[in-house]
Amino acid sequence: MTDKRKNWTKEEVFELYNKPLLQLVFEAAKVHRENHDPQEVQVSTLLSIKTGGCPEDCGYCPQAARYHTDIEKNDLMSVQTVKAQALRAKSSGSSRVCMGAAWRNVKEGADFDQVLEMVRTVRDLDMEVCCTLGMLTQDQARRLSDAGLYAYNHNLDTSEEHYKKVISTRGYEDRIETIGNARKAGLTVCSGGIIGMGETPEDRAAMLVTLSCLNPYPESVPINALVAVEGTPMEDQEQIPIWDMVRMVATTRIVLPKTTVRLSAGRTQMSDEGQALCFMSGAGSIFAGDKLLTTPNPDINKDMELFNILGLTPQKAYKKGDKPEVNENYKNSCTNDKNEKWSRPAHTIEANVKATISAKEKRKLNHKL
Numbered sequence: 001m002t003d004k005r006k007n008w009t010k011e012e013v014f015e016l017y018n019k020p021l022l023q024l025v026f027e028a029a030k031v032h033r034e035n036h037d038p039q040e041v042q043v044s045t046l047l048s049i050k051t052g053g054c055p056e057d058c059g060y061c062p063q064a065a066r067y068h069t070d071i072e073k074n075d076l077m078s079v080q081t082v083k084a085q086a087l088r089a090k091s092s093g094s095s096r097v098c099m100g101a102a103w104r105n106v107k108e109g110a111d112f113d114q115v116l117e118m119v120r121t122v123r124d125l126d127m128e129v130c131c132t133l134g135m136l137t138q139d140q141a142r143r144l145s146d147a148g149l150y151a152y153n154h155n156l157d158t159s160e161e162h163y164k165k166v167i168s169t170r171g172y173e174d175r176i177e178t179i180g181n182a183r184k185a186g187l188t189v190c191s192g193g194i195i196g197m198g199e200t201p202e203d204r205a206a207m208l209v210t211l212s213c214l215n216p217y218p219e220s221v222p223i224n225a226l227v228a229v230e231g232t233p234m235e236d237q238e239q240i241p242i243w244d245m246v247r248m249v250a251t252t253r254i255v256l257p258k259t260t261v262r263l264s265a266g267r268t269q270m271s272d273e274g275q276a277l278c279f280m281s282g283a284g285s286i287f288a289g290d291k292l293l294t295t296p297n298p299d300i301n302k303d304m305e306l307f308n309i310l311g312l313t314p315q316k317a318y319k320k321g322d323k324p325e326v327n328e329n330y331k332n333s334c335t336n337d338k339n340e341k342w343s344r345p346a347h348t349i350e351a352n353v354k355a356t357i358s359a360k361e362k363r364k365l366n367h368k369l
């Protein structure tokens, strides 16, 4: 996505983030109204098409196989189940379906072929289709695009500096590489982060600067509040104040004026008034459904009640435009042509190691009982 201003510095974004709150909300609301219809909010549905058993060590994630959490693991969903869920989502007002699989990266074979079929099926329902499947090569991105994929989600999660304290099984540059591969295949990009993982406001500003440097910048930016799940390394993280979420949404809106800011995980902990302030500050999408992959999410009827109170309506699919052109010459600052080789930094993150050891002990104990 292009616009006149792309060269934000970390200092400028940090200053914006720290403005007096109501001034920040006012400025963000103004930018929102200049670039979007403030009455419309896109309702998206997130389907976990393969749950749990992931080999990665993301410190926030209950789907990592190495941690002991009580999520229900599931193999890849059937195409029929995906179709039934997508139809249900469409009849409840969703115009976009995002399918998520707990994989490190996309692997060739029957599972990927099945995902391609899911993409064709949902596309034929005239809904925007998004996938989040981990790292992927340019060729895999092209095949997803040919099947009718509209968007690829791959979050930066946090700043490059803080990322090293959260994940050790792949590098930040791998994230940017995958985003580039999606771009080259003519997919729109969805990439954002999670706040409340022990990062500083400077880290939040730095993540937004990285997103703003991607050219074009992502069409969609999810802002998640950490949902601290028992058994993960972040189980004891304190819930962030609503004001941090409002600041983050508003700052994202100003830095990336044309992007759709998605109010994502953590909405069950937010009051209606808190969510209203986020919509005022530029949030243009929510995820519907009682679960967001594995964490709880508000009931759709409750969301629709809030829409009624606030005078919001669900947005139609493809309102923001058709898919962009294929751009094989796309370059980003971290382009590496050998994109089949993903990194494994494997540095030590104490909290992740501790949670892994405690999971092993719990499993041993359960085995003995």
Ligand code: SF4
Residues within 6 Å of the ligand: 054, 055, 056, 057, 058, 061, 062, 063, 064, 101, 102, 103, 104, 134
């Ligand atoms: S966030 Fe994704 S890659 Fe990381 S552990 Fe969870 S499912 Fe795996």
